[in-house]
Amino acid sequence: MIIKHQEKIASVEIIQRQFEALGYICSSSVATAIYLACHLQKPILIEGPPGVGKTELAKITAAYLNAPLIRMQCYEGLDESKALYEWKYGKQLLYTQVLKEQLGDVLRGARGLDESIARLHDFGDIFYSQEFLEPRPLLQALQSEGGAVLLIDEIDKADQEFEAFLLELLSDYQVSIPEIGTVKAKSTPIVMLTSNNTRELGDALKRRCLHLYIPFPDAALESRILATQVEGLDAQLREQIVALIAELRNLPLKKSPAVSETIDWARALLLLNVETLDPTWVKETLNLLLKFQDDIELVEPEIAALLKRVS
Amino acid sequence: MRFVADFIGALREAGLPVSPAESLDALNAIKLLGLENRKTTKTVLALTLVKRQTDQVIYEQLFDLYFTGVEKVKQTDSDKLLPEEQKNTSEAGLGENEQESGADEYAASSALGQSLNQKQDMSLAIAQAALAEKLSSIVLFTQKNHFAYKIMQRLGDEALSAEIRADASSPAQKDLQRELIKSRARLLEQVKDYVEQQYMIFARHKGLKFREEHLQQAKLSQLEHIDYTLMQRLVQRAARKLATQHSRRRLTRKRGLLDVRKTIAANAAFDGALFHTRWKATRVDRPKIVAICDVSGSVSRVARFLLLFLYSLQDVIPKVRSFVFASEMVEVTQLLEQENIELALEEIMQRWGGLSTDYGEALAGFQEQALASIDKKTTVILLGDARNNQGDGRTDIWQKVFRQSKRVLWLNPEQRNSWDSGDSIMSQYSPWCSSVEPCRNLKDIEGIFSRLLKYS
Numbered sequence: 001m002i003i004k005h006q007e008k009i010a011s012v013e014i015i016q017r018q019f020e021a022l023g024y025i026c027s028s029s030v031a032t033a034i035y036l037a038c039h040l041q042k043p044i045l046i047e048g049p050p051g052v053g054k055t056e057l058a059k060i061t062a063a064y065l066n067a068p069l070i071r072m073q074c075y076e077g078l079d080e081s082k083a084l085y086e087w088k089y090g091k092q093l094l095y096t097q098v099l100k101e102q103l104g105d106v107l108r109g110a111r112g113l114d115e116s117i118a119r120l121h122d123f124g125d126i127f128y129s130q131e132f133l134e135p136r137p138l139l140q141a142l143q144s145e146g147g148a149v150l151l152i153d154e155i156d157k158a159d160q161e162f163e164a165f166l167l168e169l170l171s172d173y174q175v176s177i178p179e180i181g182t183v184k185a186k187s188t189p190i191v192m193l194t195s196n197n198t199r200e201l202g203d204a205l206k207r208r209c210l211h212l213y214i215p216f217p218d219a220a221l222e223s224r225i226l227a228t229q230v231e232g233l234d235a236q237l238r239e240q241i242v243a244l245i246a247e248l249r250n251l252p253l254k255k256s257p258a259v260s261e262t263i264d265w266a267r268a269l270l271l272l273n274v275e276t277l278d279p280t281w282v283k284e285t286l287n288l289l290l291k292f293q294d295d296i297e298l299v300e301p302e303i304a305a306l307l308k309r310v311s
Numbered sequence: 312m313r314f315v316a317d318f319i320g321a322l323r324e325a326g327l328p329v330s331p332a333e334s335l336d337a338l339n340a341i342k343l344l345g346l347e348n349r350k351t352t353k354t355v356l357a358l359t360l361v362k363r364q365t366d367q368v369i370y371e372q373l374f375d376l377y378f379t380g381v382e383k384v385k386q387t388d389s390d391k392l393l394p395e396e397q398k399n400t401s402e403a404g405l406g407e408n409e410q411e412s413g414a415d416e417y418a419a420s421s422a423l424g425q426s427l428n429q430k431q432d433m434s435l436a437i438a439q440a441a442l443a444e445k446l447s448s449i450v451l452f453t454q455k456n457h458f459a460y461k462i463m464q465r466l467g468d469e470a471l472s473a474e475i476r477a478d479a480s481s482p483a484q485k486d487l488q489r490e491l492i493k494s495r496a497r498l499l500e501q502v503k504d505y506v507e508q509q510y511m512i513f514a515r516h517k518g519l520k521f522r523e524e525h526l527q528q529a530k531l532s533q534l535e536h537i538d539y540t541l542m543q544r545l546v547q548r549a550a551r552k553l554a555t556q557h558s559r560r561r562l563t564r565k566r567g568l569l570d571v572r573k574t575i576a577a578n579a580a581f582d583g584a585l586f587h588t589r590w591k592a593t594r595v596d597r598p599k600i601v602a603i604c605d606v607s608g609s610v611s612r613v614a615r616f617l618l619l620f621l622y623s624l625q626d627v628i629p630k631v632r633s634f635v636f637a638s639e640m641v642e643v644t645q646l647l648e649q650e651n652i653e654l655a656l657e658e659i660m661q662r663w664g665g666l667s668t669d670y671g672e673a674l675a676g677f678q679e680q681a682l683a684s685i686d687k688k689t690t691v692i693l694l695g696d697a698r699n700n701q702g703d704g705r706t707d708i709w710q711k712v713f714r715q716s717k718r719v720l721w722l723n724p725e726q727r728n729s730w731d732s733g734d735s736i737m738s739q740y741s742p743w744c745s746s747v748e749p750c751r752n753l754k755d756i757e758g759i760f761s762r763l764l765k766y767s
Binding site: 012028029032033035036039040042045047197200203206207208209210211212213 | 339364
């Protein structure tokens with residue numbers, strides 16, 4: 001990708017600082033990954049529990065580099081006609097109609113079958129050509145002039161076959177379309193893949209990517225995230241929230257509360273004008289943090305003890 | 312860059328699959344960001360080399376071990392300074408000293424002694440010597456002393472020892488000798504530490520790998536109790552491999568031939584223009600398995616691993632009924648479906664294992680409990696040595712089982728030439744088996760199940 005402002009990616013620290021200015025607080029390993037992806041032109045595979053900002057990272061990178069974000073959500077049964085390209089069948093049909101009408105003009109005066117066919121060949125075959133190609137996200141990313149940020153979201157949801165199909169794109173930034181040939185990227189996009197680890201990805205795919213694991217943030221980082229995301233939150237309450245969340249993550253829950261849930265919860269508490277965490281409020285709003293009834297039942301009797309430990 | 316390459320070697324030994332392409336990426340990344348900041352280096356190498364969450368822990372351990380060593384060496388500065396050069400310079404330095412202070416102080420004559428006397432940091436020299444002695448090829452902990460000795464030799468220990476042992480002609484020389492003995496002890500300590508550290512980096516996992524390879528071939532019946540846990544891990548890994556290989560086949564369901572009849576029917580609404588296609592689905596049968604295990608005497612150990620293997624394959628063969636017997640046939644399906652399979656196995660072996668065998672009685676029990684449920688989709692696997700203590704084998708029941716089922720596999724934990732010797736009645740059963748196979752080690756079990764999944 002031609003990065004218009006090289007100074008933006010001059011060092012890891014600059015990236016980290018600027019992301020922070022844009023409202024995305026990240027650890028230095030995240031910033032290092034972005035730095036390397038830009039300089040080595042390698043895709044990044046981002047793994048981590050849901051809600052730690054994997055997708056958000058792609059969005060913020062696109063915004064930071066002033067590049068369009070092209071997003072492709074993966075799901076079971078996703079195939080190349082939905083991911084890469086599709087022929088514009090309707091227009092192709094119209095084209096044959098037009099061709100039929102023009103045929104008289106083209107072949108007028110031709111003597112014998114051989115000459116007719118020769119003329120037909122000269123006419124040019126555009127039935128399978130760029131004009132009738134409907135680009136899907138992957139092709140769009142390759143064709144965009146100034147480069148783009150391509151986000152392949154939740155790659156683990158796609159079939160294994162699709163993963164294999166991505167390999168050519170990831171290593172050489174090109175794809176093969178049987179009727180046309182190889183399409184090379186006009187300008188190398190920055191590719192990010194995210195995965196929630198519902199299944200193990202293939203080694204071939206992993207080999208081609210930088211592998212970034214984003215864990216739950218530590219208390220200090222999470223506190224900073226809250227500070228930027230939820231304005232007007234009391235500092236003391238913020239510390240309490242962060243500490244409580246950290247305690248919750250240590251419990252054997254089906255789904256631990258992620259950063260996004262922390263933010264939601266903090267916003268809710270702000271809206272409710274809660275000044276300090278007390279058992280009733282926590283109980284009332286627990287469904288914002290925990291999404292399974294089992295988890296809620298597990299935590300509810302513990303609330304008082306947890307709060308005592310936090311404050 | 313050498314450090315990085317060596318580190319990658321260590322990672323590979325520890326079982327991380329690092330490809331050459333990834334190594335190149337790592338080197339390129341290091342070129343961009345340098346090796347100065349340890350935290351950055353750690354992040355960079357993790358990004359480029361560690362692709363599995365489970366490997367992260369191993370990586371972090373190794374990184375800390377390895378780079379503490381590297382940093383020590385780097386502190387001594389000047390990357391490529393050879394020990395010889397170092398010694399030369401020290402010699403020169405010493406020469407000047409001598410001239411200045413006159414001849415009243417006695418100087419060490421051996422090169423190593425001089426370096427030690429000058430209190431030089433020896434880490435770089437040790438690292439160089441270790442490299443020359445190929446310390447990274449260390450495999451067993453018994454080699455540690457050997458390598459330490461060799462490194463000492465290369466550092467010039469021989470000359471030093473000779474000097475220490477030489478007859479002292481003056482008190483000054485005696486003092487020097489005492490000093491040298493102390494320095495030598497310190498140096499030896501340092502070398503040993505270094506070897507220990509390198510052993511931790513390179514060999515710990517090599518030893519494990521070595522043992523695992525050995526275990527795969529080992530006879531299950533002679534396995535020591537101590538190896539059980541390791542073996543269980545191996546079994547589960549092998550089962551997982553098979554499971555992933557064969558879970559892919561489920562997808563073939565989605566492909567298949569065009570079902571013309573259904574396609575025409577589906578498109579009747581469009582005046583016969585074919586918009587939607589309908590495909591003949593190919594069904595992949597999951598084998599239904601009935602496993603019968605002899606748990607008497609030496610067979611019980613093999614039975615244990617067979618059952619473990621079977622239940623580790625639950626993703627691909629969900630329908631398994633299992634029976635164990637010595638003289639009485641007992642169904643243990645429910646017991647084994649509990650969460651902790653290892654405990655369940657332990658319990659089974661304790662309750663029913665170790666009794667004397669009676670195949671006739673056991674088969675009669677099987678006829679009562681399960682014969683009715685065996686149909687043409689069922690594969691019956693029996694693990695046993697067919698040693699029946701001279702009793703009636705009731706082959707008539709086995710014949711019925713064979714007729715009713717899709718296939719009957721008899722796995723015998725003894726080798727072929729001991730079948731039918733003594734009280735073994737293998738040849739009475741074998742006509743009523745689709746195949747009889749020896750099943751002595753993990754490789755055998757893996758092969759058997761691989762074939763089972765492939766052709767069912």
